[in-house]
Amino acid sequence: MFRYETTDQKEARRFRIAQFNGRSATIRSAGATVTGRVRSIVESKTSVTATWVIMIVPEERARAIPTGRSPLRLHIPAEDYL
Template sequence: MFTYETADQKEVRRFRIAQFNGRTATVKSGEATVTGFVRSVLEQESSMPPRWTITIIPSAPKEEPKSLRPPSRVRPFAEDYL
């Protein structure tokens, strides 16, 4: 799990919408980029200005789709070059 802390209300709203709709969200923190499902959005009430802690469960990177057919082994028009 990845924990992210922010004070940006627009960003928090985006994470809450992603959590409600079951969509993935992407976070850039420094050099790290994490994409996954939002598990929780918690407000820290004792801080001023308000801050939120967001927990994200990283999803596995997508694999490239494999071709349905293997490539042709016979070169078309190969006899034209002989």
């Protein structure tokens, strides 16, 4: 799980909407990009300014699944069309 803290109310609202609708959300922070499902959003009461703690479960990247078959090859002799 990925833990992210923000003080931006608009950003916290965007993550709440993504959580409610069951969509993936993307966080870009310190050069890292994490995409996944929002698990929880909690407002932290320990600081003077409003801070939200967002927990995201990262999604695995889609991998190419080998089919075990070679691609279909068609051989069309050029002499047949002359």
